[in-house]
Amino acid sequence: EKGGFDHFMLKEIYEQPRSIKDCMRGRIYPTKGLVQLGGIKEYADKLKNVDRIIIVACGTSWHAGLVGEYLIEECARIPVEVEYASEFRYRNPIISEKDIVIAVSQSGETADTMAAIELAKEKGATIFGICNVVGASIPRLSHAGVYTHAGPEIGVASTKAFTAQVTVLTLMALYMAQQRGTISNSKLVHLLTELDNIPSLVEQCLKSNDTIRVMSEQFKDARNFLFLGRGSGFPVALEGALKLKEISYIHAEGYPAAEMKHGPIALIDEEMPVVFIATKNSSYEKVISNIQEVKARKGKVIAIVTEGDTTVKNMADYTIEIPDADEIFLPLLATIPLQLLSYHIAVLRGCNVDQPRNLAKSVTVE
Numbered sequence: 589e590k591g592g593f594d595h596f597m598l599k600e601i602y603e604q605p606r607s608i609k610d611c612m613r614g615r616i617y618p619t620k621g622l623v624q625l626g627g628i629k630e631y632a633d634k635l636k637n638v639d640r641i642i643i644v645a646c647g648t649s650w651h652a653g654l655v656g657e658y659l660i661e662e663c664a665r666i667p668v669e670v671e672y673a674s675e676f677r678y679r680n681p682i683i684s685e686k687d688i689v690i691a692v693s694q695s696g697e698t699a700d701t702m703a704a705i706e707l708a709k710e711k712g713a714t715i716f717g718i719c720n721v722v723g724a725s726i727p728r729l730s731h732a733g734v735y736t737h738a739g740p741e742i743g744v745a746s747t748k749a750f751t752a753q754v755t756v757l758t759l760m761a762l763y764m765a766q767q768r769g770t771i772s773n774s775k776l777v778h779l780l781t782e783l784d785n786i787p788s789l790v791e792q793c794l795k796s797n798d799t800i801r802v803m804s805e806q807f808k809d810a811r812n813f814l815f816l817g818r819g820s821g822f823p824v825a826l827e828g829a830l831k832l833k834e835i836s837y838i839h840a841e842g843y844p845a846a847e848m849k850h851g852p853i854a855l856i857d858e859e860m861p862v863v864f865i866a867t868k869n870s871s872y873e874k875v876i877s878n879i880q881e882v883k884a885r886k887g888k889v890i891a892i893v894t895e896g897d898t899t900v901k902n903m904a905d906y907t908i909e910i911p912d913a914d915e916i917f918l919p920l921l922a923t924i925p926l927q928l929l930s931y932h933i934a935v936l937r938g939c940n941v942d943q944p945r946n947l948a949k950s951v952t953v954e
């Protein structure tokens with residue numbers, strides 16, 4: 589049932605070109621520059637006028653929420669707050685019937701996320717659910733929503749569910765932009781045409797698997813790891829760190845690259861691997877100077893770069909290429925090599941990647 593793969597996790601990583609495609613099916617019309625989301629269309633008018641969106645989630649789904657914040661603010665110019673469901677619910681949050689709350693959950697059964705929804709509902713907010721499991725509790729508690737349609741995820745560490753959540757949030761951001769007129773139709777045609785091609789770019793990212801497996805040998809005994817990125821590369825860094833710690837038990841932290849000098853830089857020595865999201869986008873030059881800071885302290889740099897990059901290649905110890913795409917699609921591509929990196933490191937360490945210790949697939953306790 590693992591379809592020839594050694595683990596469900598690897599099978600699910602490889603399913604992503606298909607799961608992302610399934611997630612977009614019937615929802616985008618690139619030549620018309622049109623996004624259709626049947627699950628939230630009743631709220632199209634509300635989206636036109638909403639002043640604020642709050643995203644609540646836990647774990648990997650919270651990371652997807654952080655990508656969503658970047659996407660919705662960038663595309664639809666709506667202020668977004670992203671909250672850990674477990675913190676939101678205990679803080680007497682300020683919310684009203686004017687707000688839209690988006691709850692993101694693979695399983696649709698996470699206790700803290702459900703409690704956050706109930707609280708927001710009591711205060712009159714409109715709830716959208718983004719969920720993978722059809723008919724689960726969260727979609728039933730929500731007023732409206734969009735399923736991710738990634739198919740069942742067996743590996744405890746979320747992979748294809750994360751990229752499907754990011755895909756839905758991308759669709760939502762573009763849908764909101766369309767309702768609010770913040771992106772022109774011709775630009776939407778362009779972006780949706782690129783989005784339609786993302787599954788084949790993800791396929792290309794998977795071709796780095798052998799390179800990553802070989803490189804992982806060098807890092808299997810590391811005791812710590814840092815993951816750094818800027819902009820939408822920051823949540824990708826957080827997700828890379830979470831994936832590594834949960835399946836390999838190596839301590840890892842994700843940080844915004846520029847925050848490194850405010851503390852974590854003290855950790856850097858020749859023993860410290862630092863993974864950079866260093867693709868060609870608006871923060872490229874800044875990330876380069878962060879890489880220099882790490883190299884000056886003899887840290888080991890693994891950089892995720894845009895295909896054909898030479899500048900970073902000359903500075904980093906290892907580079908992994910991903911194809912070029914519009915900046916808003918970067919998280920969907922840059923995540924793939926990080927999933928593979930944690931997978932191979934964990935396998936080399938003899939860990940049970942599909943069922944890491946102490947973790948459950950759905951967390952139904954508070």
Ligand code: F6R
Pocket residue numbers: 646647648649650692693694695696697698701744745746747830834949950951
């Ligand atoms: C990490 C992971 C967890 C879940 C979190 C929320 O790989 O899977 O961090 O993301 O427990 O679960 P859902 O999305 O089911 O609400």
